[in-house]
Amino acid sequence: MNFELSDDQNMAVENWRRFLEREIKPITDQHRDKPFPKDVLKGLLRATCEYGVGNGWVPEEGGGLGLDFVTSGLLYEELARVSADLAGAAFVNEGAAVKVFNAGSPELRERYLEATLAGELIGCSAISEPNAGSHVRGMRTKAVREGDTYRLNGEKLWISNSSAADYTVAVALTGEQEFTMFLVDRDEHGFETREVEKLGLNSWSMGQVIFNDVVVPAKNILGKVGGGLRETMKGFERSRCFISLVALGLGRASLDASIDYAQQRQAFGKPIGAHQLVQQLIAEMAIELEASRLMVFRALSLLDLGAGSNVEAAMAKAFTTEAVQRITSKAIQVHGAFGVTSEFPVERHFRSARMLTIPDGTTQINNLIIGRKLLGLDAFA
Ligand SMILES: Cc1cc2nc3c(=O)[nH]c(=O)nc-3n(C[C@H](O)[C@H](O)[C@H](O)COP(=O)(O)OP(=O)(O)OC[C@H]3O[C@@H](n4cnc5c(N)ncnc54)[C@H](O)[C@@H]3O)c2cc1C
The missing domain is CATH 1.10.540.10 (Acyl-CoA dehydrogenase/oxidase, N-terminal domain)
Incomplete structure (x- = not known):
């Protein structure tokens, strides 16, 4: 290697x-x-x-x-x-x-x-709904065929980029357990969005996408009728690696900030970084970050080789997004009371990190993917 x-x-x-x-x-x-x-x-x-x-x-x-x-x-x-x-x-x-x-x-x-x-248009992907997150097949948004068009009704939720999106790639039911992917244009077809207030990642828009009698031409179907979930699943290895990369970025920013702070801040007549227990906090953060990096880049390199990285991406996502909770929390500890104020970035990193165990397969769902591979038993069913 x-x-x-x-x-x-x-x-x-x-x-x-x-x-x-x-x-x-x-x-x-x-x-x-x-x-x-x-x-x-x-x-x-x-x-x-x-x-x-x-x-x-x-x-x-x-x-x-x-x-x-x-x-x-x-x-x-x-x-x-x-x-x-x-x-x-x-x-x-x-x-x-x-x-x-x-x-x-x-x-x-x-x-x-x-x-x-080129960044001239902004897109989003709308799959989750208020009653269908991990259980994607529970979605209720319907697209009913009317000649050469489909009429969409339903609500998507937790959709990243929704407020800024010029178009959305949305999955809807076109029949009994038949999921089809549509490209819906905000200006031309007219979906509505509403921003949701959340804990962290606050400059990254996230919210509702509402289809209220939205008529979309059949030629806006992406892939085949009934192929919407397959198209969605194709992207998961990549998106799990991506969320892990966000965890790495937040973890590194938190470690860098903590090292700077521990070198500057004085207590008991020396920089706090010279106290052994503060060094332990820094070392533990660095170890989890390094392990996270190895896992993510291993999964990415498998993607480059054209080999499947389903389990490796699930492992990376489950590990890094949980590890970054501990890393950002320790960063706050290193900063003492300043760490819980908006004066220092670690408070924001902690809130942002907390968002990451949920999208693109929660930690539990990724663990089930790993368990299914290891045990040959499907706990989803
Ligand atoms: C930052 C962020 C960005 C997002 N971006 C998008 C986006 O762009 N597009 C989009 O479509 N969606 C997006 N989502 C939604 C995301 O995909 C869902 O939130 C996620 O799939 C979980 O669904 P849920 O929130 O409904 O939780 P639920 O599925 O209701 O799960 C609730 C809890 O139950 C657990 N659980 C559920 N089923 C099982 C099971 N079988 N076994 C064990 N535990 C289980 C979960 O792990 C979780 O702890 C985003 C979410 C977040 C937080």
Whole structure:
């Protein structure tokens, strides 16, 4: 196994890191408590796609940069260290583009793909509903055929990028347990959105997507009628790795902040970092972060090899998102009372980290995926 990065990867990460500090951080720092305004988000996405973030996972033939998963993962990790919220928004946008690339007609590709990859259009993926999260098949949103169109009615919930989205890639029931994926345009077909207030990741929009008699042409189906869940499942290995990369970014930001603080803050006549128990906190954070990194990049490298990484991605997601709870909590401990105030970033990282054990398979669901593989017994049924 080779754990060294290539010169190209090192250079890409270095340039990207400098760019993030110089151009992106000053903007994301101004928008911490509310969703990025749409024009600000588009400006940020236009900037990140120059470096292959937001368009890296789509092959060149589709207008993306076609980066390998490891390189792309390195870039997303750096972005998440600076702004987990922007990393989330970019990834969800890229995820919508990947679905259009994989399953869209030439007409849909022409209209949506390039513009999404360039940050000119924003997409989201709407699957979850108030009564159907882990149990995706429990969804109730219906699409009823009427000639060459479908009429959509229903409510999606917890949809990332929803407030800013120009279009949504939504899965709806077109028959008994028949799930079909549609591309629905906000202006042309008219879905509504409502933002939900949440614990963390507050500049990354999330909320309801409401279909109230929304009429969509049949040509806006992505893939086949009845193929909507299969298309959705295809993206899970990647998205589980991605959420793990956000956990890595938040973990690194928390560790960096804690090291700085422990070197500066004095207690009992010396920097707190010189006290053994504070060093233990720092060491434990670093160990969990390192283990997290190895797991995520192992899963990503399997994706690069074209091998399945279903279990490895589930392990990475389950481990890193739980580990980052402990890492960000220890970062607060290192900062003492300052750690629980908005004066220091670790309070925000802690709240953001808490969001991550839920999307793209909760910890429990990922454990069931791992258990199913190890035991050959399906606990979902
Ligand atoms: C930050 C964030 C971003 C999101 N983005 C999107 C998005 O862009 N698009 C989208 O469609 N959805 C999105 N979601 C929704 C997400 O996919 C769901 O929240 C998730 O699937 C869990 O569903 P739920 O919230 O309904 O919880 P439930 O499924 O109701 O689960 C509640 C609890 O029960 C446990 N549980 C459920 N079933 C089992 C079981 N069989 N065995 C053991 N335990 C079980 C769960 O692990 C959890 O602890 C997002 C959520 C978050 C937090």
